[in-house]
Amino acid sequence: MLPAAVTTTPETTFEELMSVLLESRQATAAVLDDQQRLVGLVGIHDVLRKVVPLYVNLDRKLMEVMHEGYFEERVARLRNTRVRDFMVQAIDSVSPEDTLIKAVGIIVEKHRKTLPVIDDGRFVGMITRRTILEHVIPPLIGTSQSAKPPSETATEDEL
Amino acid sequence: MSPAVEEAAHAAAAWNYWVACAIFVVSFALIVSEKVHKTKVALLGAAVTMVLAIVSENEAFRSERFGIDHEVIFLLIGMMIIVNILGRSGIFDWSAVRLAKAAKGEPFAILAAFLIFTAVFSALLDNVTTVLLFAPVTLLIADELELDPVPFLVLLAVASNIGGTATLIGDPPNLIIGARADLPFMSFVYNLAPAVVVMMVALLVIVWVLFGRKLKVDEERKQHILSMDESRLIRDPVLVKKSLAVLAMVTVGFATHGITHIEPATTALFGAALLLAISNLDPHKILAEVEWPTIFFFIGLFIIVGGVVKVGLVTDLSQLVIDWTKPTEDSMFMTSMVILWVSAFLSAFLDNIPYVATMAPMVKDMAGTVFLEPGQEMTKEVLQNPVMMPVWWALAFGSCLGGNGTPIGASANVVVLGIAEKGGRKISFLRFMGWGMPIMVVTLIIAHIYLYLRYYYFAG
Numbered sequence: 001m002l003p004a005a006v007t008t009t010p011e012t013t014f015e016e017l018m019s020v021l022l023e024s025r026q027a028t029a030a031v032l033d034d035q036q037r038l039v040g041l042v043g044i045h046d047v048l049r050k051v052v053p054l055y056v057n058l059d060r061k062l063m064e065v066m067h068e069g070y071f072e073e074r075v076a077r078l079r080n081t082r083v084r085d086f087m088v089q090a091i092d093s094v095s096p097e098d099t100l101i102k103a104v105g106i107i108v109e110k111h112r113k114t115l116p117v118i119d120d121g122r123f124v125g126m127i128t129r130r131t132i133l134e135h136v137i138p139p140l141i142g143t144s145q146s147a148k149p150p151s152e153t154a155t156e157d158e159l
Numbered sequence: 160m161s162p163a164v165e166e167a168a169h170a171a172a173a174w175n176y177w178v179a180c181a182i183f184v185v186s187f188a189l190i191v192s193e194k195v196h197k198t199k200v201a202l203l204g205a206a207v208t209m210v211l212a213i214v215s216e217n218e219a220f221r222s223e224r225f226g227i228d229h230e231v232i233f234l235l236i237g238m239m240i241i242v243n244i245l246g247r248s249g250i251f252d253w254s255a256v257r258l259a260k261a262a263k264g265e266p267f268a269i270l271a272a273f274l275i276f277t278a279v280f281s282a283l284l285d286n287v288t289t290v291l292l293f294a295p296v297t298l299l300i301a302d303e304l305e306l307d308p309v310p311f312l313v314l315l316a317v318a319s320n321i322g323g324t325a326t327l328i329g330d331p332p333n334l335i336i337g338a339r340a341d342l343p344f345m346s347f348v349y350n351l352a353p354a355v356v357v358m359m360v361a362l363l364v365i366v367w368v369l370f371g372r373k374l375k376v377d378e379e380r381k382q383h384i385l386s387m388d389e390s391r392l393i394r395d396p397v398l399v400k401k402s403l404a405v406l407a408m409v410t411v412g413f414a415t416h417g418i419t420h421i422e423p424a425t426t427a428l429f430g431a432a433l434l435l436a437i438s439n440l441d442p443h444k445i446l447a448e449v450e451w452p453t454i455f456f457f458i459g460l461f462i463i464v465g466g467v468v469k470v471g472l473v474t475d476l477s478q479l480v481i482d483w484t485k486p487t488e489d490s491m492f493m494t495s496m497v498i499l500w501v502s503a504f505l506s507a508f509l510d511n512i513p514y515v516a517t518m519a520p521m522v523k524d525m526a527g528t529v530f531l532e533p534g535q536e537m538t539k540e541v542l543q544n545p546v547m548m549p550v551w552w553a554l555a556f557g558s559c560l561g562g563n564g565t566p567i568g569a570s571a572n573v574v575v576l577g578i579a580e581k582g583g584r585k586i587s588f589l590r591f592m593g594w595g596m597p598i599m600v601v602t603l604i605i606a607h608i609y610l611y612l613r614y615y616y617f618a619g
Contacts, residue, residue: 059295
């Protein structure tokens with residue numbers, strides 16, 4: 001699980017979100033409502049998706065003729081957008097009681113970069129590929145520490 | 160025949176009549192409800208029609224009157240192949256940017272150019288494909304000009320429905336009418352295109368007054384359009400030349416049908432086969448992209464309608480129309496006008512393909528009742544005599560133009576709505592109707608006046 005997962009709210013502005021992400025050096029933040037319930041995820045990819053117009057989906061060639069500065073203009077136009085405008089729903093999540101293999105299985109099979117951990121409706125943290133790289137794998141191959149299910153690695157204070 | 164045998168035959172005929180009617184009504188209702196995919200409905204209806212022997216297999220597969228009209232089917236398939244390959248070349252994107260640049264980035268001029276272009280290509284190709292190929296680049300231009308793309312998209316569909324009215328291959332109802340009445344390609348152009356030109360002018364005037372004159376774009380935005388390099392949009396320059404050459408050849412083939420007597424379906428198949436042969440494309444891919452659901456929808460419909468033609472429901476319907484509009488051997492004015500308006504309003508809410516698939520045999524039957532003695536064979540001369548012609552044209556105008564009334568009236572509209580939604584812009588039913596319905600009524604008034612002047616006032 002991620003040490004101090006980055007969180008934000010649906011009403012946060014694009015600018016604030018960018019500074020939160022930059023400061024935490026994380027690519028994805030969890031979007032929580034006032035009851036600390038997870039309402040979505042938002043990351044740099046979702047921001048970029050807003051920059052690229054949807055219709056290029058139908059015809060990628062069209063990007064070839066967009067004017068110089070199109071990207072810059074679109075990014076500037078996002079300035080006043082709120083997180084709720086580009087967050088995506090978190091389809092998959094795990095609970096602290098789930099096993100590590102279940103969490104890793106979802107990450108691999110569904111190509112997720114992040115997986116929120118939800119305990120009884122409340123957001124408690126995030127598992128990312130980097131958490132696995134930095135905190136889960138090393139003890140298994142190097143030290144005597146045994147593998148812990150997500151429930152044991154789940155609390156923010158512990159990590 | 161003994162009385163008992165006669166009675167049994169009678170009972171069987173009555174049974175077939177009601178079963179065929181039931182299949183027809185239930186299928187139509189399910190297609191209208193849109194709860195089940197229309198192709199599933201049409202195929203199941205057709206299969207039931209055949210299993211219950213209302214139409215025999217031989218009739219379903221080989222009779223034009225009671226079964227599949229293969230001319231329509233292969234014409235559709237041939238054109239779908241040609242368009243698919245044409246679309247891959249990038250020529251539509253290229254043309255759109257060229258037009259936008261020629262219009263100097265002026266929004267109304269761009270819109271007008273796009274609408275005319277769409278109308279012309281919809282007359283030569285299938286409407287749905289034209290719109291499908293033209294909509295993404297329209298979104299790009301609207302985006303670069305920072306204009307709301309919704310009116311652009313809606314008007315694209317409208318222009319494509321109007322343009323498609325002009326030719327035999329422009330819109331499926333015309334295909335069916337052409338096949339049933341045995342009318343040549345140029346006959347459609349000669350009789351429908353003049354009115355379509357007037358309708359397009361009217362469309363542009365309406366768009367200018369209601370919307371176009373208020374469109375303003377600053378110089379910088381116009382520069383974005385003018386600085387586009389459209390040559391980057393061409394995917395395959397050789398393919399552009401090949402597919403345009405084949406399209407030109409096919410169009411000439413259609414136009415000279417009256418002289419060469421090569422039927423349109425043959426021409427389209429030849430064009431498709433030639434283009435497949437000279438392009439380096441994988442036939443698996445191209446053929447997989449033929450809109451088979453549409454093709455099978457037609458196949459199913461032809462058999463279902465064949466059933467109600469065979470049992471006599473269509474004759475009964477035509478008798479109703481005769482009683483109501485009183486056509487005579489000298490004039491069918493009332494019949495034409497009623498068919499024009501009724502077809503339009505029905506086509507606005509129903510799929511116009513099943514509608515015309517039912518109406519065309521009905522009009523044919525009506526011609527038989529009015530001009531022929533009982534037992535006489537139907538001939539081309541009867542179907543195409545000068546009194547009958549305006550009835551066919553009224554059916555064509557009504558069912559094609561009616562498609563503009565609502566977002567579900569024509570397939571091009573449905574496609575445009577889908578693209579708008581994918582592009583993040585939902586177009587509501589009423590917003591579409593706000594544009595479509597008034598334009599439909601105006602074009603119908605033009606068709607009404609045109610039919611009256613050309614076939615009654617000046618002909619009389």
